[in-house]
Amino acid sequence: MSTAATLAAPGPRLGLLGWLTTTNHKQIGVLYMATTLGFFVVAGVMALLIRADLTVPNHPIVERQTYAELFTLHGTGMIFLVIAPFGLGLANYILPLQIGAPDMAYPRLNALSYWLFLLGGLVLMSGLLTRDGAAAAGWVAYAPLSTTGSPGSGMDLWIVGLLMVSASSIMTAINLIATTLLYRAPGMIMWRIPVFCWDMVVTSLIILMAFPPLAATLAMLLIDRRLGGHAFDPSQGGSAVVYQHLFWFFGHPEVYVMVLPYFGMITEIIPVFSRKPVFGYTAFVLTTLAIAGLSMTVWAHHMFTTGAVVNPFFSAMSLLIAVPTGIKYVNWIGTMWGGAIVFPTAMLFAVGFLLNFLIGGVTGVMIASPPIDFWAEDTYFIVAHMHYVLGGGSLFALFAAVYYWFPKITGVMLRDGWGRLQFWLMFVGFNATFWPMHMLGLWGMQRRVVTYPALPGWGTANLIASLGSAVLAAGVLVFLWNLWVSLRLPVPAGPDPWGGYTLEWATTSPPPEFNFETIPPIRSERPVFDLHHPGAAS
Amino acid sequence: MSGAAAECTGAMPGEATLQAADIQHVWNVFLLAAIGVAGVVYVLIFWCILRYRRRGDGLPPQFRHHTVVETVCTALAVLIVAGLFALSYASEVRIERLDRRPAATVRVTGFDWSWRFEYAGGGPTVTGTPDHPPVLVVPVGRPVHIDITSADVDHAFFVPAFLFKRDAISGLVSAFDLVVTRPGVYRGECAEFCGLDHAAMNFTVSAVTPQAYDQWLRERRTAGQPQGPAASGAGSP
Numbered sequence: 001m002s003t004a005a006t007l008a009a010p011g012p013r014l015g016l017l018g019w020l021t022t023t024n025h026k027q028i029g030v031l032y033m034a035t036t037l038g039f040f041v042v043a044g045v046m047a048l049l050i051r052a053d054l055t056v057p058n059h060p061i062v063e064r065q066t067y068a069e070l071f072t073l074h075g076t077g078m079i080f081l082v083i084a085p086f087g088l089g090l091a092n093y094i095l096p097l098q099i100g101a102p103d104m105a106y107p108r109l110n111a112l113s114y115w116l117f118l119l120g121g122l123v124l125m126s127g128l129l130t131r132d133g134a135a136a137a138g139w140v141a142y143a144p145l146s147t148t149g150s151p152g153s154g155m156d157l158w159i160v161g162l163l164m165v166s167a168s169s170i171m172t173a174i175n176l177i178a179t180t181l182l183y184r185a186p187g188m189i190m191w192r193i194p195v196f197c198w199d200m201v202v203t204s205l206i207i208l209m210a211f212p213p214l215a216a217t218l219a220m221l222l223i224d225r226r227l228g229g230h231a232f233d234p235s236q237g238g239s240a241v242v243y244q245h246l247f248w249f250f251g252h253p254e255v256y257v258m259v260l261p262y263f264g265m266i267t268e269i270i271p272v273f274s275r276k277p278v279f280g281y282t283a284f285v286l287t288t289l290a291i292a293g294l295s296m297t298v299w300a301h302h303m304f305t306t307g308a309v310v311n312p313f314f315s316a317m318s319l320l321i322a323v324p325t326g327i328k329y330v331n332w333i334g335t336m337w338g339g340a341i342v343f344p345t346a347m348l349f350a351v352g353f354l355l356n357f358l359i360g361g362v363t364g365v366m367i368a369s370p371p372i373d374f375w376a377e378d379t380y381f382i383v384a385h386m387h388y389v390l391g392g393g394s395l396f397a398l399f400a401a402v403y404y405w406f407p408k409i410t411g412v413m414l415r416d417g418w419g420r421l422q423f424w425l426m427f428v429g430f431n432a433t434f435w436p437m438h439m440l441g442l443w444g445m446q447r448r449v450v451t452y453p454a455l456p457g458w459g460t461a462n463l464i465a466s467l468g469s470a471v472l473a474a475g476v477l478v479f480l481w482n483l484w485v486s487l488r489l490p491v492p493a494g495p496d497p498w499g500g501y502t503l504e505w506a507t508t509s510p511p512p513e514f515n516f517e518t519i520p521p522i523r524s525e526r527p528v529f530d531l532h533h534p535g536a537a538s
Numbered sequence: 539m540s541g542a543a544a545e546c547t548g549a550m551p552g553e554a555t556l557q558a559a560d561i562q563h564v565w566n567v568f569l570l571a572a573i574g575v576a577g578v579v580y581v582l583i584f585w586c587i588l589r590y591r592r593r594g595d596g597l598p599p600q601f602r603h604h605t606v607v608e609t610v611c612t613a614l615a616v617l618i619v620a621g622l623f624a625l626s627y628a629s630e631v632r633i634e635r636l637d638r639r640p641a642a643t644v645r646v647t648g649f650d651w652s653w654r655f656e657y658a659g660g661g662p663t664v665t666g667t668p669d670h671p672p673v674l675v676v677p678v679g680r681p682v683h684i685d686i687t688s689a690d691v692d693h694a695f696f697v698p699a700f701l702f703k704r705d706a707i708s709g710l711v712s713a714f715d716l717v718v719t720r721p722g723v724y725r726g727e728c729a730e731f732c733g734l735d736h737a738a739m740n741f742t743v744s745a746v747t748p749q750a751y752d753q754w755l756r757e758r759r760t761a762g763q764p765q766g767p768a769a770s771g772a773g774s775p
Contacts, residue, residue, distance in 0.1 A: 064734045145691040234709025280603045306705045307712030323615045330611045336586035340598045362572035369626035371564045375701040378729040444698025446729040449737035
């Protein structure tokens with residue numbers, strides 16, 4: 001056990017000016033994560049309004065325009081302002097620590113990334129304040145609905161906001177890759193960096209491949225809307241199908257930007273609480289790379305029903321991507337196998353991830369089949385599938401990560417009792433909300449409808465979903481309460497409350513400004529474990 | 539409509555079209571595979587979390603990989619996926635096959651926020667509104683050829699009981715066949731978000747005997763093609 005005497009003093013507390021001007025990776029990471037929490041609450045309230053609206057058949061409680069704004073901003077917000085940037089924010093904080101670096105490679109670029117992200121998110125949402133309302137064309141913003149079909153300025157603000165967010169993501173991706181390639185501590189060869197770092201490097205590569213096309217697409221959309229362009233206007237030689245191609249060429253890789261970081265997080269957490277090394281480190285890295293490669297070849301599975309793409313190719317690629325993803329389950333189960341497992345809140349959420357994500361995974365295989373997709377596409381089956389991946393999967397892993405790294409970041413523990421209550425509320429609430437949507441989709445309930453007829457079963461399934469969303473929200477409230485209590489009545493965490501494996505646990509909580517005074521020798525991907533168990537085979 | 543509602547939900551609808559029978563079959567196999575794989579994985583996960591609880595301070599065996607397990611799992615996954623692909627591909631080829639001599643050819647146009655059905659060969663044109671959804675009358679047991687497009691934003695022609703939809707996109711005409719095998723009245727809806735009245739952009743497919751279909755065509759020709767929903771009724775569901 002490292003003694004406090006060998007560790008430097010924690011970093012100084014910052015004033016307002018300090019937070020506004022910081023270029024330190026840890027403070028920027030905290031800003032990122034706190035901002036995503038804010039957007040999470042906003043986009044979550046929107047989801048609750050959507051569920052409230054759909055509770056009873058034929059009884060919408062919001063206007064059609066408002067409803068469209070709600071699901072557009074809920075989707076855009078959760079995707080671009082919560083799930084994707086939380087991974088980048090956590091990486092900002094944790095990745096330099098895990099590779100033994102003093103900071104990110106480009107600290108000022110890093111600060112620019114964060115402020116662009118915050119500003120972009122606010123601009124995106126600011127359409128709510130305009131007279132015509134916010135963007136209301138869905139998060140996919142298909143042209144021509146997003147061009148001639150959306151005359152209001154809310155759509156322009158949405159486009160400009162997303163352009164800023166995508167520029168921010170590209171900068172962060174460059175920064176993370178440069179940091180990992182150039183700033184590793186002596187001994188930290190690439191085959192020893194923690195799995196989370198590998199996942200962030202690969203995520204960053206995907207961002208570099210997918211986000212420039214997104215930025216180009218958004219720019220074309222803006223030109224079509226305001227500068228007389230006709231890229232997506234069929235009546236002038238443009239093509240609405242091309243918009244879908246461009247959007248999904250970004251949009252499907254984006255799914256992995258929202259999933260790979262979370263694979264990485266639980267792959268840090270499961271080994272520590274199983275007291276074992278990760279099973280199949282090499283396989284894990286190779287499958288992550290395979291997913292990144294395949295993720296660029298599957299986009300048109302979102303377009304099976306257009307009748308305008310070569311369905312068998314995209315179907316084959318989409319089915320194939322299930323293989324490397326499935327191997328990860330072998331890694332996770334193999335890691336727990338024969339272990340000595342404990343279940344603090346972080347591990348509960350990690351296991352919750354395994355249970356939920358699996359359902360999103362197998363339904364993903366189903367809708368990779370064009371015949372099944374002809375049935376399920378644009379129905380609530382897709383809504384269920386995608387929420388099992390990003391909500392039951394990524395969001396559960398997000399909370400696992402919060403409970404795991406909160407002590408490192410703040411120096412105090414989150415309360416385990418409140419954490420357990422939060423987990424069970426969210427687990428039950430999540431499944432009650434989204435499981436019935438599988439059935440609704442197969443029965444034919446289409447997405448993005450403000451109300452629906454009272455067909456047999458529809459009312460009951462929607463009622464269960466709406467009640468479930470209230471339970472889910474109660475879980476989030478418990479989390480906010482836990483944050484409040486834990487910060488107000490702090491329980492000191494010490495440098496290493498979990499018996500962690502990676503270098504962030506070899507320094508103080510929170511770490512000093514430049515992270516380390518000394519770094520333990522690095523002979524494997526878990527140097528702190530080696531330090532504490534010199535006899536154990538590594 | 540209330541009598542038809544049960545058969546219109548699409549809840550385990552049986553097979554209303556030839557294509558739906560194929561899709562239902564693919565679904566059944568994929569569902570079995572999903573339950574099988576997920577079942578095995580769940581058993582393994584629950585085995586781990588029940589069996590391998592921490593009991594005491596000792597370090598468990600620190601093994602890092604198992605080449606045989608990893609290879610076998612990868613091979614199994616590839617085999618399962620290849621089998622599913624073969625099944626799905628063969629089915630898709632059948633579903634998308636176009637009959638060279640359809641009994642009816644209809645041009646379907648989606649617009650904000652209803653549908654227009656134009657029967658080829660001097661047949662009638664049926665145009666709906668959100669309050670008066672149009673009816674697509676088709677002969678049972680005969681191939682019906684549909685050419686679909688949009689007059690404005692993207693829409694999607696979706697009949698839940700047929701387990702099938704196809705997008706309506708401006709500037710693109712895409713074709714498919716339907717062979718309805720069971721007479722009845724089927725609920726149809728727009729599945730691609732298209733703006734304010736997306737949820738009200740419904741239609742009905744009325745599948746009647748070929749004799750009744752021919753008679754309907756004759757009546758519509760002599761009646762000078764009145765607009766609106768067919769007399770057979772099926773108002774908004």
